[in-house]
Amino acid sequence: MSGRKRTLDIDGTGSESRVKARREEVGGGGGGGGGEAKKVDTAKMQINKYTGRPFSQKFWTILEKRKGLPVWDYYTKFMELVKVHQCVVLVGETGSGKTTQIPQWLVELSQQNQKRRVACTQPRRVAAMSVAQRVADEMDVTLGQEVGYSIRFEDCTSGKTALKYMTDGMLLREAMGDPLLEQYGVVILDEAHERTLATDILMGLLKEIMGNREDLKIVIMSATLDAGKFQAYFNDAPLLSIPGRTHPVEIFFTPEPERDYIEAAIRTVVQIHLCEEGAGDILLFLTGQEEIEESCKRIQREVDNLGPEVGSVKCIPLYSTLPPALQQRIFEPAPPTKPNGAAGRKVVVSTNIAETSLTIDGVVFVIDPGFAKQKVYNPRIRVESLLVSAVSKASAQQRAGRAGRTRPGKCFRLYTEKAYQNEMQDNTYPEILRSNLSSVVLQLKKLGIDDLVHFDFMDPPAPETLMRALELLNYLGALDDDGELTQLGAMMAEFPLDPQLSKMLIASTDYNCSNEILSITSLLSVPQVFIRPGDKKKEADEAKMRFAHIDGDHITLLNVYHAYKQNNEDPQWCYDNFISYRSVKLGDGVRDQLSRIMDRFGLRRTSTEFTSRDYYINIRKALISGFFSQIGHLERSGHYLTVKDNQVVQLHPSTCLDHKPEWVLYNEFVLTSKNYIRTCTDIKAEWMLRIAPQYYDLANFPQCEAKRQLEKIKNKLELQNQGIF
């Protein structure tokens, strides 16, 4: 482990000393202790006011742990601030207890006063679910009752729910039906430093709501630094800063750049395991599911091969699409020390989730290759994609900090110190500057915010990006030429889908195939349906071909859905056919929810007669009604160009199309080493011209081969209309 040594003092104090005064009363909302101090012994006889039963043993065990959290000592100070001020900014190191404790205090407050709910937003679904479960345990109640969560397509709350963890996107969605957020007495925006798109918009909204609802309390929570910016934005809100209880972390850089960061990362894990004495778990940051699963297998194999004298490792993957039960594994203990004294280690291989959202106790070693998948948007070619990019210095510091939670730790950065100093930007750009805004603009319009240019964004998006969003919404018919929300647009906004999907779903009723488009839309809204394990690629591909439809991947998805239903939703059938049971099942749930929204608007669910030759044609036409702006044209040279934007693209290797259609509609533009279009369907130019005449107004078209083709077809169509053909 060569490299220069430096010590990083994460919180700037380097000290572990802190005020020892602790709250002695029973904890948070669960104890119902209000403010009186009680001895724990007598408290043990207390009844949980929510369940009417005595507290469980688990409650008391967790309570002991909670009392050691840094925020615990700041109860009085925080509550005083909240009582006096409408908005408070709270900053504290990851793991200090912000997300789990503060909301419980606010539930207490809210129960005393107006009895409205407390909302606590999270940028990630995983965090919302996992934290809600933890807090339900802490309060000794059943998840979904007093404490619940709400994420897109999954609502785990009830009438009783007083504390609701939710994704920031869900709260934004709720605001459309409840513009003053009247069901809430307190809104906590957690992880505000992440500056997700939805959090940024929520901040702007809350700032407007504040004036109309003086009773609403707002808490902005964050793990890092830039509190001043948030304070200023919220009219000089007071700041409570909770000193971290972090230990120093020693930082190592590599002397030379690493050619292959995954190789380097795996090597480093094995070296740490062999060379570092005593226990101490390892946290490795990688960028995505495939990479993580693969690395876990390799690390496990390499360590197992080292022989019985070497301590055991338990490799645990962590990423957002992992099923919740498997995510909980990160809280399992490390393998025991062997009789020969060789310590066992837990190795968590995670995406950015472990950077701030989830705290994993026991981590002493962090390996940071310096990359993360980040969203980028290019308004010129209208492409949003997830790209593996270098992280910012702020991210790197957060990552390093994960090593110092339990004792002094080490962070191995797989890049040079020079790269850190000169090439990495200070902070990650807020997502609003890196996103396609069509969905957000539609929601804002629905919220009645018409003047987007003067909306109080913390960082205003680029005008070109806003314009692109307005333009697309206009083509989709969601906004009229004056930028006013149309009836169609208002309906589209009610679906928790991107505008193109919601338009397609609504329009499918005109093509007599809304049942089919519902199924396709649902499966497009869940994680990958087809499974392709590294060691069974061939079998998986063969299995997929059994579902393939000649017209393309959308209808292939439909075939999967139908087969799933015909096989009685059997998990074994899914397994045998390399279909992700979890995804299709999830998709089926999504389908139910979308159907209910359709019913609410009186949108009929219909199908064309299966034996009719129009059955598939209608589906393909409906696809165009939403995705007319995502079509590629096969040029004479043999490659595809995206229509209007003229980007060279290739059909993604995963496509089941066995031919190269002249016109191909795609669901997604994937940027990797090449530009790929994924989930593709063969369509006809006549349909494009008929279904989206505004978009295919050839007078406003750049000169290109596609235009010449379309002109020919248009002329032919006109002649047909005049009865000449």
Ligand code: ADP
């Ligand atoms: P913060 O929001 O300040 O980063 P949290 O409130 O999320 O901190 O976490 C505080 C502590 O609670 C963590 O250090 C961890 O020990 C514990 N904790 C949180 N979630 C869980 C969980 N699901 N299982 C076990 N412990 C947890």
Ligand code: MG
């Ligand atoms: Mg937190």
